[in-house]
Amino acid sequence: MSILGDDYSPIRQCEQFSLPIINFFSWFLVWRVPTIKILLHMLKSDENWELESKSLSFVFSRLLRSKFSEWVVLFPEVNIWTTNGATLQGQVSHKYFLPKFNHLLYPRFSAFFNIISILNQSKPHAYLNMYDITILYTRNGHGVASSQYKPPTLLDIFASAEPITVIVYVKIRSVSRIPTKRKKLEKYLEHLWIHKEKMISQLKAENDTHIQLRILQDDFSVAS
Template sequence: MWSWQRSWLGGTLFASLMFLSSFLGAIFILTPMLPLMLIRPKWYRAVVDQLIGWWETFPVALLELVYGVRVRITGDKIPQGERTLIIMNHRSRLDWMFLWSCLLRRGQLSKEKIILKTSLKNIPGPGWAMQVGCFLFIKRRWDEDEKIIKRMLNYLISIRHETQLLLFPEGTDLTEYTRKRSNDYAKEYNLPKYNYVLHPRTTGFVYIVEKLRKAKQLDSIHDITVGYPAGVLQNEMDLFAGRFPREVHFHIRRHPLQTLPNTRGQLELWCTTRWAEKELQLKEFYQRKRFKDLNLVDGRKSGNHFRKEQVKAILWLSIFFWGNFVVVMLYLMANHFFLLKMTSIIAVFYIVEGLLFGGVEDMEIKLHNAIWGKLPWK
């Protein structure tokens, strides 16, 4: 049934649609919204967050409706509108894309901010959209990353953004190479060896929790475990080859703020304990091909924001909108030199502003500081 979808043809088509929709969306949908940051940052953030969230439904729609990827969500039900830190194991380089299926069903897709490596911000199209989305781009050197995270969190706190911040404490995806490095580290420090997760790095986790808690901008931590019982899309090459997983399972555990420990050392232990639990949980998962908890979150009576029928309608509408958007914009650009010229000018703008400001997200913060004064949180 899924022959061409799970081939180089299907994978290349998916990647092409993702690139074209994000590139054209950044140029013709997001860029016209940039002047709003001069008027009211909170309004600007609300508008572009909704637009980016709408685009993020497109890969979800293609994966589920066209490529046949089944998503199963178990565990705790998440109250709508929570300000939270999402922590998740990093099984593949594209876990964040599959997580959008989970966030969509909770009605929280537009609030998500992902912590990513800084090289991704310069990719034409997707990188520009992530800059506009105020994603956090880190360099994996804490002396620099602390300043980046502090600046971004200060800004989001100052405009009272209901952030859902996604952090992969492991720092990288699980491969044979990274597993060996993690277990070498475990041997050196007399820690247990893991097969299904990597030992987490707790410095950034602790800093973010303490920062958000102090600012009263954290309601809970959502601890999500992802498992792939029938194939895993490990990296971009697998994506192009069409090696899409047949199923993706998410298990959610919600930890309210009041249940979290108060000291730095206790928070570090709390995080490492969660990862020890994930190792055991995933070991059982890959034996059973599902998580033990049978409390399905993605159900008609789950109490979530969207029901199954609503989700399916949103996904089909997304395919209709973005599919037509790509076709129409390519046609107009091919037949109207003005649009092609505008595209080139905007592309140059993103390159120049990256050199001058470091990215649209940095420009947003600098303009906010210059117009509305110093941030209230230090």
């Protein structure tokens, strides 16, 4: 999950503290809460949707004119990770000599290219940093060392009988260093995903080690 943030200060602009306004860019629209319009766009769009260039300025005009701290949230992965989806993607990656991912689905470039394109067309703008966010969910059911890394549903988060640990890793990247050419930008996002893959593997290894140590400590306490 990636978030683009600006350098507008809510205190400087509003002379009082306020939280940044969170916007989501998906299915041809920039939106804050789901609406019927969003659902209609989802139904008529495929996974590789891309906003045509002449519509970019119109869709992002509100954000570019805003005097407040506006953030744009983008999900380049699109689909939810599943075993079947990962297996199918592995076959496609092997066929077309693409990087193989065990913890991620291959990124979708279209929406990311849309955002970088409009920022490049609208210089100067207030968006300076991209917050590259990786989220890992762990569920250690019944004290078993083999953690379950299945993403929970919203119902699980609020009503799960077992604890759910959420690990968030954030890497700040400069927007000015993101390529604007399509091919270079695709390679850039692919490299980010390779980094995410390594980071998730590292986080899982560290978490498994922590669980093993905790179980050993619990066993030692019981034995004592």
